[in-house]
Amino acid sequence: MTVVNQQANVFYELRFRNQFLESKGAAFQDLFVALMSKAHPGDFFPCRPWGNVGDRKNDGYLKSERTLFQVYAPNKMRMAAAVAKIRTDFTEALPYWRGYFDTWVFVHNSDGGLSPGVIVQLLELEKQNAPISVVHWGFEELLARFRRLSPEALRALYGSPPPGTDEKPSAARSKLKLAKELTRDGKGSEAFEAMTEALAIARAEKDDEQEVEILVALALSRRQAALLQGGGVKGWQFRVERC
Numbered sequence: 001m002t003v004v005n006q007q008a009n010v011f012y013e014l015r016f017r018n019q020f021l022e023s024k025g026a027a028f029q030d031l032f033v034a035l036m037s038k039a040h041p042g043d044f045f046p047c048r049p050w051g052n053v054g055d056r057k058n059d060g061y062l063k064s065e066r067t068l069f070q071v072y073a074p075n076k077m078r079m080a081a082a083v084a085k086i087r088t089d090f091t092e093a094l095p096y097w098r099g100y101f102d103t104w105v106f107v108h109n110s111d112g113g114l115s116p117g118v119i120v121q122l123l124e125l126e127k128q129n130a131p132i133s134v135v136h137w138g139f140e141e142l143l144a145r146f147r148r149l150s151p152e153a154l155r156a157l158y159g160s161p162p163p164g165t166d167e168k169p170s171a172a173r174s175k176l177k178l179a180k181e182l183t184r185d186g187k188g189s190e191a192f193e194a195m196t197e198a199l200a201i202a203r204a205e206k207d208d209e210q211e212v213e214i215l216v217a218l219a220l221s222r223r224q225a226a227l228l229q230g231g232g233v234k235g236w237q238f239r240v241e242r243c
Helices: 006-022 025-039 079-100 116-128 139-146 151-158 171-184 188-204 208-230
Strands: 060-062 067-072 103-108 133-137
Touching: 006 025, 006 139, 006 151, 025 060, 025 067, 025 139, 025 151, 067 079, 079 103, 079 116, 116 133, 133 139, 171 188, 171 208, 188 208
Parallel strands: 067 103, 103 133
Antiparallel strands: 060 067
């Protein structure tokens, strides 16, 4: 089991930031769907146009949060067009989806903020349709969801980070490294204690590969201790019992 270190984190967030700024229209909607599908697997429902029915003004639905999304990412955000888009999409979504959502989200690619007219339209829709919450998501809101992604999801979206920004070892591997350093320093009992702690962590994390590596290190440690105490390997026996 691994976690993304700080350098790799910077790499992935820069990739996401660039994609957010560069994506327009359908490409931006694809980015949104990919992000939400990875952040909420099995919970987020992408919705695509279907024949002459269309998508019923639904660009995605998050079941656990009862949230309906509408994505808008033009090449250039114009206030009149954005206001009309918000009003039309919200109004036309109500008859079909009203029983399923409590929050309606206007997802956009405007990096510097929204115009006064857009903000007023969102506030008016919320006031006129209480208790529905009407909100917007821009870069910061999407970044918050992006930061929920697992290392596996990040690699699936953007590949592995460059050399030098790779993932840091798990807690078990860090403990094993410490044990090897203690062994080199002649601190056998402390090294053994660190190895047993590493083994417990690996088993708790169900990391079979790491568990095997630690068991081998424990066996070698015991063998070295036997050699030092007995002057040889004759008659030496060792058995590691799996819990």
